[in-house]
Amino acid sequence: MIKQILQFSINRRWLVLSLMAVLIAIGAWSYQQLPIDAVPDITNVQVQINTEAPGYSPLEAEQRISFIVENALAGLPNLDYTRSLSRYGLSQVTVVFEEGTDIYFARNLVSQRLGQIKSQLPSGLEPEMGPIATGLGEVFMYSLSAQAGAMQEDGSPYDATALREIQDWIIKPQLLLVKGVTEINTIGGYAKQYHITPDPIKLLQYQVSLEDVVDALQRNNQNRGAGYVEHNGQQLLIRSSAQLRNIADIKQVTVTHHAGFPVPLSEVAEVALGKELRTGAATRDGEETVLGTAFMLVGENARTVAKAVAEKLESVNKTLPAGVVAEAVYNRTTLVDKTIHTVATNLLEGALLVVAVLFFLLGNVRAALITAMVIPLSMLATITGMVQVGVSANLMSLGALDFGLIVDGAVIIVENTVRRLSEAQSQQKGRTLDLKERLAVVYEATNEVIRPSLFGIGIITVVYLPLFTLAGVEGKMFHPMAATVVMALVAASVLSLTLVPAAIAIFMKGKISEKESFVIRGAKNIYRGLLGFALKLRWLMVSVATLLVVVSAWLATTLGSEFIPQLDEGDIALHALRIPGTGLDQAVSMQSILEQRLKEFPQVDKVFAKIGTAEVATDPMPPSVADNFVILKPRSEWPDPKMSKQALVDEMVSAVTKLPGNNYEFTQPIQMRFNELVSGVRSDLGVKVFGDDLEQLLESGEEILHVLEELDGVADARLEQVSGLPMLSVQPKRAALARYGLDAGALQDWLATAIGGQSAGLIFEGDRRFDMVVRLPEVQRTNLHALASLPIPLANGAYVPLSEVADLELAPGPNQISRESGKRRVVVTANVRGRDLGSFVAEAQQRIAEDVELPAGYWLDYGGTFEQLESASKRLSLVVPATLLVILGLLLMMFGTLRDALIIFSGVPLALTGGVFALWIRDLPLSISAGVGFIALSGIAVLNGLVMLTFIRQLWHEQGNLEQAIIEGALIRLRPVLMTAMVASLGFIPMALNTGIGAEVQRPLATVVIGGIVSSTLLTLLVLPALYRIVHGRQNID
């Protein structure tokens, strides 16, 4: 079939060429559709269900919301597991679906179930699904600020409430319209509220309860339609409008009648704009601010969306009141551009190097150009494939593309054709070949090498297959890489089968100048001598090679290791952690000092932070935790542009640890978001204790912690922070309540309204709407000492002080309650240093089983990264040998003898040797990136051997003299071997040397390939013939 295709391509060469135009068109169109981002998305398929429950403590949120929601979701199709978090005022249930589940399908299922449980939830609570976004979703952030001297209409300066109003009602609605934005999340400032704060004494005076106030407001704040009447032929709509419009209106509402006179609200209460009981705050450069975050819809192009939002924000700024500015503080475009720039430079430089080498070694511009043409074409085909498969362009997916590798097949074909054409020409004594002859030569030459080259490409493709077996986060990082490379290789092989012969047939006419460049001639001379030497000392060669392999195997074990190299995002993120129970205002003031300190660094451009939970609880944090973003200036503006980022981070660490009251975790913005979303257990070992009683869980957790702390090699052993939230608990005295005709419910209702506040409807200001809240005045609410004597009105007009009917007690309560798969749990986590993980986990399990006794109904579950590692290494230890066997099988198919297959196969360890040495020389750790490099190497090594051995074998069969065949064949193949090796390694050189953003992921891979190719080429040229001589020499003698 290959022959037919070849024949067709050569005969219908113009058709093939015009098909390429189609390919270009499709590729160009696909490029427009290609999602571009900095890193691959490693978020799992998940739906967050947030239920805001104002005033609910963690226990109530869990009992009355999380539990019900979780149970309702049990048994969904494709459900992986659920987990939930109950905090003050919030229940968050995260539903994780199996990989590959369609997110819209999943959300649909969830929404159906949520509809069914509405009646079981406390009234007024509305579970909502989080935005349709992934960990890469936070593409754009902006902060609001008022310039000095800017005044509101009423002459007061803009405060956090006013800025928040601008964000909520001017900026957010406009940004939500931007295509690809699914949510604008606001944090910081105070949502404007009208506060009605009754004086408890006045309430007693007029015998009005808080409830009466709420009622009065609700009954006097409505517009109603009353149908229509026909009047003189026209239809008149009837409408009564009684909506309250402003503070003066509210003050006029009649609350009750006293001695025949109406009592207006203003008599019993103050009415003013107030601050909501917020759950989050935002700061920038030490000042409170309002922060908006744009979430990108799943599958959109981060760069485009962030750009569009930025542009929209520009135009929105013009509509803001004078003096108020919304400024972008984080824009993903910057990072994506930088990363893509790095990748693009690498690819471009690589491609140019490849073209240069081709020209240099082939000595024929046309031939070089034909080969080089394969690069953009296969790239376009790959992009088309990526769009079809849904792989986004990013550092990882494009990171392993080596044009040298891609054009290998084409190089072999072109090289052979050029050689044959020039040979044929010289036979014709300088006469140019006519078309028919030329086509025949091209066909023959191509046919001669097409099989080995296709085979080689096939093998390279096969070696990438183990990457597809990686699961979890590694899978998500490396599947796109493998997919892209495989697609590129397939595209290249199709092109070398069709386009390359067609193009040669068309363009390689006239006099074929095949100057053996002096490099090749020189190389051949040297090589001839070396080869003879190698064949003579063949045993020595083989032994030295074996020795090298052994040494490198040892060397490999001494290299450091790193799971996945971390992409440097250019900016810094840090969690500032404070003790649980820290209040928002306290946190803001601590944050302010921290930010001022960070801002003192000359490298820092902006510092901003989100404290606590935003409006949409995509990341529910308590007020004691702040996500800080440190945006750095361009390096050129640093005092020392060469300073490494790690050094800067170290300096920051030492500076901020001096500030009291904060603990820190340094990370990076995207990384931080991934961690929050993927969550689960992030340490090496996580021991989960499941059970009913929180106290018991905590106790067992502590026991396990003690056991872990005593093991060798343990580090950062921690018990999940579940307790320690200070609470003022109001315990009703039932007998006393009964004496005054009250019940616990009445007391709680009063307490909730008095302290927490109760919504009494909305005030509309045009399209804007604001809550009216009834609660006690700030002085009364916040004075704990006076709380006890607050009067609770009774039905008969009398009252009773709170302390008379309830005990007030300060006691710590649960900070948060976590559940997983429908059960309460606490997690004990630990990392392992300087000891192998497997034995540590085994010992931990054994010790826990011996020393920790769990009550009935409690059980343990072991999780953590060790699980992934275990399963990944198990899988790889099966798949890698299997792949090697497949390669061997392919070789066997090609040669029909096991011996030759094995000889070629011996190139693999020799290639790996160079890779290991290269890593060692550059002091890089082993990582999965480097692993991918080794995988690519195995393919290249086999390809090299294949090209050489096929020829030698052919010559040997034709001429019958083994030694001569080896020497002649090896010499003829010197050029293609050198060429493929050089293009492949030179293609990677920019990657290996680049230091731009994102280069750290590609560097190990490129280093391994370059090192490996050098060793592989040397050994292919010298050891392989020697080995062949040894193996087949014996055969001859036999």
Added chain:
Amino acid sequence: MNMTSSLKYFFLLSLALVVSISTALLSHSVAAETSSGYEDEHEGHAEEVRKGPHRGRLLAKGDFEVELAIFEKGMPPEYRAWATVGGEIIAPADWSLSVTLMRLGGKVDDFSFSAREDYLLGAGVVEEPHSFDVAVEAVYQGQKYAWSFPSHEGRLEISTEIAEKAGVRSDVARAGSMKQMSHLYGRLIADPQNISLVQARFPGLIRKINVSVGDEVKAGQVVAEVEANESLKRYPLRAPISGTVTQRFLNPGELAAEGPLMTIVNHQQVWLELNLFPADVRRVKVGQAVEVKLGDTLVAGKIDHVNLGSGSALAATARVVLDNKEQRWPLGLMVGADVVVGVVNAPLVVANSALQNFRDWTVAFIQVGNTYEIRPLTLGRTDGEVTEVLEGLNLGDRYVVENSYLLKADLEKSGASHDH
């Protein structure tokens, strides 16, 4: 050597290498994952403290080794010490020990030791907090051994600049008085002696009424004239008290018989009747000072009367007589009042804003230079502003009054351990 076997060797090696690289990749460590994320690691104390079999601190010089432990299981903490030579325990009678604790602020505690079963026991209680610089001196066979080491807990240092920025402010602990208040509510009512229902002595026809509602009258002033039915003589009706006419029931020409003609109320003095709940009854006594909040003004008064009620319903009241010469307050007004139920003069008080919960204690932070340290306190009464300190702090100590939360936060962030 067999050719194929050498090939097999190659093949095996290649397998081994590939497998070893891939497993090395995966099995090595995940530690890398955390280290790549710039995690800030607090390694705690750099200096490793050696622990003995009694969980005490081991101090060694040559062969001679002392284990000094604070023993506090179910009893006030005390020092116990064991000594060994070359691992062999020596009898407590054969050696002697003295320990000096230098605390922050210059307080020095000396401990002398006496022999018990197999250990030396320090005389006296090791007071909390167990934070001090320790000097240990042991004598064994005429040889002196001395050690000194810091053993700090609940102590931290903050530079003046940062403390200022963070709003950490301190004050000197001094004596103070606390007003213990009871917050009560009540209503203004008229003094019953100051209400007069003016009535005709003899039934008759009202000829004249001189005043109308709202008029001020003086005691003795003629307010009406009535013509008696029997004598048909006119006689004047005089106001029995000075006050304001608040009600008028009859007009001239009408018959004055059983009912009153008018009500005169004297507003010069009003009664504030405060409701007493059972808990208040025990505390509110006649003569106690009261601060009455009338609108925006605070009026001082005193409890003039306590009435424990008469019926079956709970209706104890306390009465405050208030001057109302300026006629500012209407009767029937609901008011709140703070009764000073007790004034305590305490030799030592701290501001309530200084108090924090730390472990099982309520603590204040003392300041010496840039160093701050917890002082677990035993507290007495409080008035919501300041609290009496019974134990744990000395007169004249500088303690943190504002933003002491920051200090607590800093101590707890690293999970301060209670360790000796």
